[in-house]
Amino acid sequence: MEDIRKPEPTFEDLGPAAAARLGAVIGGSLEKGLEVRLDPDASLEDVRVGHYVAIQGQSARFFGMITDISLDALDERLAKTPPDRADSFSARVLAGTATFAVLKVVPSLMLPSPALRGSTGSPRTDSTAAPRTDSGLQPARTIPAHFAPVLKASAQDVEVVFGAEDAKHPRHFTVGTPLEMEVQVAxxxxxxxxxxxxxxxxxxxxxxxxxxxxxxxxxxxxxxxxxxxxxxxxxxxxxxxxxxxxxxxxxxxxxxxxxxxxxxxxxxxxxxxxxxxxxxxxIGYSDIEPEDIVTLRETLDLTQPMLDSVQLLARRYGRGWLKEVLAEAAAEQTTRERLRELAGGIEAHESALAGLFRRLQGLAGRCPFLVPEPxxxxxxxxxxxxxxxxxxxxxxxxxxxxxxxxxxxxxxxxxxxxxxxxxxxxxxxxxxxxxxxxxxxxxxxxxxxxxxxxxxxxxxxxxxxxxxxxxxxxxxxxxxxxxxxxxxxxxxxxxxxxxxxxxxxxxxxxxxxxxxxxxxxxxxxxxxxxxxxxxxxxxxxxxxxxxxxxxxxxxxxxxxxxxxxxxxxxxxx
Amino acid sequence: MSRDSTDAQGKRLGQILAASTRSFTAQAQELHRPPPLGALVRAEGPTLSSSAGVANPGIYAVVMGSKTESVEGRLPVATGWELRDGAAVLREEPHLSKLLATTFEAAVVAHDAGEGMRVGLAPRPAPLYGFVQECPPEADVAQALAASLDFLPLLLSAAPDLAEEAAAACLRLLAEGQRDPEAFLLRAGKRLAVLLARDPARLESALRRLAK
Structure with a gap:
């Protein structure tokens, strides 16, 4: 457990310096996600779908997840005429400049700067304010402007979003770590x-x-x-x-x-x-109610007439219906006449009743914990x-x-x-x-x-x-x-x-x-x-x-x- | 950035004979010895009240090309067929040197301003008869231009038919003054790639020259 006196990360703690830069916002929408151009010096192959990123806007920090990665070029002719294999210089030059990677980032949350949350540090509350967490996080209802820097989420980012398993969060439980990060998600x-x-x-x-x-x-x-x-x-x-x-x-x-x-x-x-x-x-026979048998419809291959018969039997015999059924079914001599008599007595179909008896008898045989008197x-x-x-x-x-x-x-x-x-x-x-x-x-x-x-x-x-x-x-x-x-x-x-x-x-x-x-x-x-x-x-x-x-x-x-x-x-x- | 004294004392290369805001033409001090393509040079700037605070303002330009021709405005007559090579012709007939001139053109990329060197065109062209000096890669101005590379768009727009060749030559020369020339060329190449992305043929030409 961490010391409860440890201060919560603040907006200022989450500045660009707190995390490594990945790229910049170049387009997109709140609904469809942001397009982020990967910086030339960021390694494309180290970026994964599912990675968690932060975007430093002018007055808020946004949090989102990479949901797609694609390749693009400033001019399609460049992409279609790759440099000669012997020309490694051109390949290195073009990578990340005229040809580059675009990340799709869906912004989920935003953390407004303290100035926007009032002098007390508490976010403004009005009737139109989005629901928020105690840390000031709100659902992202806007997006950062063009060229806002996109950063790999830092440990502080993850803590701000998910909280940590510590004394301040007594119900938080660590379940794992985000991809490629060592920080814990609670x-x-x-x-x-x-x-x-x-x-x-x-x-x-x-x-x-x-x-x-x-x-x-x-x-x-x-x-x-x-x-x-x-x-x-x-x-x-x-x-x-x-x-x-x-x-x-x-x-x-x-x-x-x-x-x-x-x-x-x-x-x-x-x-x-x-x-x-x-x-x-x-489990006593008397604990089994018709509804319990309905849930076994598929596993016991029960037809609708059989299920109807269960209801009729329960109506006739009350809580002891299963006991009665199993007693009848156990009697080897249960004759067609007896079945007809029973079916007639409860207005059930005779063949459905016969099928039901066989299935319930089988069930009781396979479930020795079902007993007449527990x-x-x-x-x-x-x-x-x-x-x-x-x-x-x-x-x-x-x-x-x-x-x-x-x-x-x-x-x-x-x-x-x-x-x-x-x-x-x-x-x-x-x-x-x-x-x-x-x-x-x-x-x-x-x-x-x-x-x-x-x-x-x-x-x-x-x-x-x-x-x-x-x-x-x-x-x-x-x-x-x-x-x-x-x-x-x-x-x-x-x-x-x-x-x-x-x-x-x-x-x-x-x-x-x-x-x-x-x-x-x-x-x-x-x-x-x-x-x-x-x-x-x-x-x-x-x-x-x-x-x-x-x-x-x-x-x-x-x-x-x-x-x-x-x-x-x-x-x- | 304050201008380095080595800029003012650099080797004299030529004298300005024509000038515009974007470029100037200078005659090389020595026949057939113009500064190389892409070389950064410094021309004397106009000394005006607007240049207050700069004792000896300079205009910085990149050599975009050079030529040697008759000063009479027509082609010289061929001579000395019996001699071994062209240098021997000039030695045997020294008066010919007086009838020929080597000139070079340079595109303006920066100038001294009150607060230091500023990338961009100078407010006024370089005055005629001003001298042009070399500005070696290790000079402060060259170092500053290499660090920002912000002069490249201006250079590429100066003479579209040769611009990428001159730009690549300039970058290779500037690389000689860098601690890690290869890293510099890679960085410069990336800037060219963005600037010339819409013209793959010019980009390929520039990168090939840069890689050599």
Whole structure:
């Protein structure tokens, strides 16, 4: 942690001398981005898409990102008649003068000079003023004039824009470094946890790695309480590293033993992995509601008549509907007459009912944690832990099938969200503070949030309304195009690793400011440990090289905070 | 910049016979010995009240070309066919030297002003019969011109048909006075590249000459 007395960088600190000059503004627009001619002595090949630059205007400093690089010539005949190969002098002369590189820079933010912000250092506030951060940053609503110098962003620039992980920014967490820079980029986890967020990227690009870091940050900074549906047992205890060496990395419980509980759906698997679960989850038949079955439509290949039958059965049998169905299905002698009788009794289709029975019987067989009478109330225990401010990772052990994951995540989340909803409403009534934010992490999110399901499942509801009740999602997915567009538009902060599919790229950038430019940046990401981050928790988009995780040094800064995390104790009275 | 005394004391090269704001023509002191193409020279400037503060103002120019011809305004008659070479002809018939004159033209690029040397045309042309002196690359004025290179646009516009040749020759001569001639030529080449970007043929010609 840095000394809180260290002064904030000022406008004057950010003068041209603070950073290396790259070139000068020669054209462009606020909407389409600025054209910056690269200086002759600046190395073109050291400039990368995604680099972060500062532009020193006359009365404000602008911050932006390089989104494209092109070659140009003062006269096209020069470019089309290259100097003789033996004439290296002419080639060196022409490079950067008559032929030159043009950078496309999208300005995102501006920091007006103190004179424009009033004598107190606070920006002027009037009804037309743009929203701003405490540092005086505003969204760029104008552009610098011709020939304004464009500079490589300095460490001070990055700190001004993103803040730093220090005592002045108790919720800031370092996630990595901008490309080709050694300065750290911090994410404001306080803002991050205000809304649902997404980590996207194709398989093997480091989504799990990044998510683990984010979860650790949230834990360390006390920004929210985590509930993680850990499909592949990657977060709670040891997880596999992203490298090829097969080495393991520490999970949340190892780093924060007193603040993390591991729930397990598969005790045997946990013990084989030398994990001592805090609670073994069993889900009673009576906990399964028709809505939970709807989310399994695709994985169980359920037809609409089958889903209609579920509703009819639930109406007929109430909470015990599944128990009744499984009892009927288990009876080998369930005759056609019996089925017809049942179907007639609830006005369902006989063949649909038969198909439904077979599928639900199969589901129960494949999910041994589904029991008629659970030993303990998993939902209540989960709430108990969360209410104490303990973060919970639910390991699926060997039950990592999609159907098990969807079913369990849905069943538990629905009840927890109901509880948070009631609690928030009660607190609104009494004027008490809202509960500590809850961040629910789900993988394979498109299976919960597809356009067909998003309006029927609890996850769609949380994505749309969760903010009102301090509940947010952290969705991890490799196919964002399969997520409902409305849900995706509610995702506050997007952290995007490499994506190949054009539809996925389109989906993840939909609605983002400057998306055509960001598409170019996204296309140039390395396949590992690089991510484009943008949205609610970030003042401007940034490409980061994700920080190290897994080395002994990395654990030193990622464990328990030296000071107690604020506000956990007052999560629930 | 104050004018260096070496400028005033430089070797005398010629005398001005015609002058305009943009250029002057001078007769070389020695037949067939004009200053080389591209050489920086200093001409005596007019001593007027507007030159207050400059004791001996100079006009600086770059040699754009030279020629030797009959002073009678017509071509001389060929002679001395039996002799070995042209120098022998002049030795055998010394009166011919009196009938010939070598002249050179120089384009004005800078002048002394009250506060020092200023790039650009002088307010008034150099007076006739004023003497022209050499201004070597190591002189302060040459160093200042080499540092800024701001005289190049003026030079390139002086005589379009030869300007890039003269400019390149001038830069090579100035390079001799630089600590790192190669770096200077590269910098100068880059300035030429911008100025001549719309005329690739002239640029190529200038760069080839600069690289030699």
């Amino acid at each position: 994410l404001d986890l306080g803002k991050f946890t205000e809304r649902s967020n997404g980590v996207f990227g194709k398989s093997g690009t480091g989504k799990t790695f990044l998510t683990r870091l984010l979860l650790i940050g949230i834990l360390q900074k006390g920004a929210a309480t985590n509930l993680v549906f850990d499909m592949h047992n990657e977060y709670g205890w040891e997880g596999s590293s992203e490298g090829r060496d097969g080495r393991t990395v520490k999970g949340l419980k190892q780093l924060f033993p007193s603040r993390v509980a591991i729930f397990s759906l598969d005790e045997a698997s946990s013990r084989r992995r030398k994990v001592q679960p805090d609670f073994v989850v069993e 030993r303990d109330n998993a939902v209540q225990r989960l709430l108990d832990y969360l209410q104490r401010g303990t973060h919970v990772v639910l390991e699926f052990g060997g039950h990592s099938s999609l159907e098990a994951y969807i079913l369990v995540a849905n069943v538990l989340t629905r009840r927890i969200f109901d509880r948070y909803k009631k609690l928030t409403e009660e607190r609104q009534g009494t004027g008490a503070p809202r509960p500590q934010p809850l961040m629910i992490t789900i993988e394979e999110a498109h299976k919960f949030l597809s356009p067909e399901l998003a309006h029927q499942t609890i996850f769609g509801t949380i994505a749309r309304e969760g903010r009102k009740y301090n509940v947010a999602l952290l969705v991890i997915d490799q196919r964002p195009s399969a997520i409902d567009g409305e849900v995706l538009s509610q995702v506050g902060t997007k952290i995007v690793c490499q994506l190949d599919n054009e539809r996925d790229v389109e989906a993840v950038l939909a609605g983002a400011s400057g998306r055509s430019e960001l598409r170019g940046v996204l296309a140039k990401l390395d396949s590992k440990q690089q991510a484009l981050m943008f949205g609610h928790a970030l003042p401007m988009p940034v490409v980061v090289r994700v920080r190290d995780y897994g080395s002994p040094e990395s654990y030193k800064s990622l464990g328990e905070p030296t000071a107690p995390a604020a506000s956990v104790r007052d999560l629930f009275p």
